[in-house]
Amino acid sequence: MDKKIAHQQAGHKAHFDFKDTSTENQQNIVLMTLRDSPKTTIELRHDYGVMMPAARVRELRQQGYRIDTVRISSLTPDGIKHLRVAKYVLRGVAHE
Numbered sequence: 466m467d468k469k470i471a472h473q474q475a476g477h478k479a480h481f482d483f484k485d486t487s488t489e490n491q492q493n494i495v496l497m498t499l500r501d502s503p504k505t506t507i508e509l510r511h512d513y514g515v516m517m518p519a520a521r522v523r524e525l526r527q528q529g530y531r532i533d534t535v536r537i538s539s540l541t542p543d544g545i546k547h548l549r550v551a552k553y554v555l556r557g558v559a560h561e
Contacts, residue, residue, distance in 0.1 A: 483514050486514070488524070491514075491516075491521050492524055492525055495513075495518065495521045495525060496525060496530065496555070498513055499555035500555060503553060503554040504553055505537065505550050505551065505552045506550055506551045506552075506553075507540075507541055507547070507550055509521075509553075511541070522551075530555065530557075530558055530559070531556040531558065531559055532554065532556065533553070533554045533556055534553060534554075535551075535552045536550070536552070537550055538550065539552075
């Protein structure tokens with residue numbers, strides 16, 4: 466089976482552990498949370514423990530996931546306003 470297809474199918478059923486900081490687990494966390502709703506860099510870091518969301522999103526894009534980036538203003542949990550925060554929106558999986 467093609468590695469990308471296998472990964473995509475595994476992602477639909479993936480179980481992840483928020484204490485597991487492996488790249489694959491963090492990709493699964495990003496993917497599963499984006500399936501629920503768009504998330505910002507701040508949310509992925511603070512709420513889900515993904516310390517490098519942009520890198521995980523880039524890797525998911527390389528695997529065929531269509532993820533848009535929208536720039537927004539947002540506050541961190543400690544009240545600091547950031548003017549250009551990435552908000553990631555899952556659009557689907559590219560078909561080959």
